[in-house]
Amino acid sequence: MRDININNIQIQDLELFLTAAKYGSFTKTGEIMFLSQSWVSKRISFMERELGLQLFVRNNRKLTLTPAGRILAFRLEAVTDYILDALQEAHSAQKGAAGYLRVGFLDWNVNPFIKLLEEFMEQNPQILVDVLFQQFSELKKSFMENRTDLIFTVSYDVEDLPESEYHVEVLKKIPLIAYMNRKNHLAGRKRIFVEDLRPEQMLMLDPNSCRGYMKYINGLFSSRHIDPLVYQYAISGREHLGNILLNRGILLASRNFLGGTYPDEVAAVEISDADLYLTAAWKKENRNPAVLMFVNACREGCA
Numbered sequence: 001m002r003d004i005n006i007n008n009i010q011i012q013d014l015e016l017f018l019t020a021a022k023y024g025s026f027t028k029t030g031e032i033m034f035l036s037q038s039w040v041s042k043r044i045s046f047m048e049r050e051l052g053l054q055l056f057v058r059n060n061r062k063l064t065l066t067p068a069g070r071i072l073a074f075r076l077e078a079v080t081d082y083i084l085d086a087l088q089e090a091h092s093a094q095k096g097a098a099g100y101l102r103v104g105f106l107d108w109n110v111n112p113f114i115k116l117l118e119e120f121m122e123q124n125p126q127i128l129v130d131v132l133f134q135q136f137s138e139l140k141k142s143f144m145e146n147r148t149d150l151i152f153t154v155s156y157d158v159e160d161l162p163e164s165e166y167h168v169e170v171l172k173k174i175p176l177i178a179y180m181n182r183k184n185h186l187a188g189r190k191r192i193f194v195e196d197l198r199p200e201q202m203l204m205l206d207p208n209s210c211r212g213y214m215k216y217i218n219g220l221f222s223s224r225h226i227d228p229l230v231y232q233y234a235i236s237g238r239e240h241l242g243n244i245l246l247n248r249g250i251l252l253a254s255r256n257f258l259g260g261t262y263p264d265e266v267a268a269v270e271i272s273d274a275d276l277y278l279t280a281a282w283k284k285e286n287r288n289p290a291v292l293m294f295v296n297a298c299r300e301g302c303a
Helices: 011-023 026-033 037-051 067-095 111-123 136-144 212-220 237-245 288-300
Strands: 101-106 127-134 151-154 166-181 201-205 229-234 250-254 264-283
Touching: 011 026, 011 037, 011 067, 026 037, 026 237, 101 136, 101 201, 101 288, 111 127, 111 288, 127 136, 151 288, 166 288, 201 237, 212 264, 229 237, 237 250, 264 288
Parallel strands: 101 127, 101 151, 201 229, 201 250
Antiparallel strands: 151 264, 166 250, 166 264
16 A cells, blocks of 8 residues: 655645535636636645545546545545634634624523623623524524524524534533412422423413424423423413413423512422523534634533
């Protein structure tokens, strides 16, 4: 087997190869990377000699990848992205990245991140941070339409995001809470089980606006063969606050839902056999260095 020499191959050579593989043209590759066609051709030929591989079949009309070229392009794409992300993050850490970061929070899930966000903005005054506090459906829509770089929400809201396109990072385990009027017979207990909710009237959210939430809650009940008694559906949890105050049912949500408001009227009882997680999500194609900077700050803050 021929010795493989990669010592003289540069990261730009890998980018040249991947771009040429994508467009099938040295001329197009040069235009995209602001290089001459002759320089692109020269570096690709050099790369082929160094690796001992023929990567392209050359003809007058179009470049075609050889079998070896197809394998290399497939394997190098993820590696090159990883290297470029690592370099970008390292430069950002050294110099302090400047730019614009758009962060979306679930409107009743923001409490754990306020202090971290304030610290991040103080430490990185060169980064302009725009913050949105939204309900489930609005938050997801903003994210999918690229109006936010990064969102923080509950685990069930991002379970349907394809792994090939999105990064989803679990930051912290949080309890699922049953919110009820203090007159409810379960209100005096520190913890209850999902089974304890079998005879109780439940306050649910509209599946069309909170699909992830309803899938998670229905899963809790169906796995225990419980057909929940639904008193009413609403667009958001806050719309059920009146029902809770009037002792009309129980709402399941995270501990951050009410933020300690109405302590004399509303009891927050932990569900022992159900877990939730605070998560961060961002698109893999998003190369904004401020995204990883803030995610790292949240990761450390939630540890």
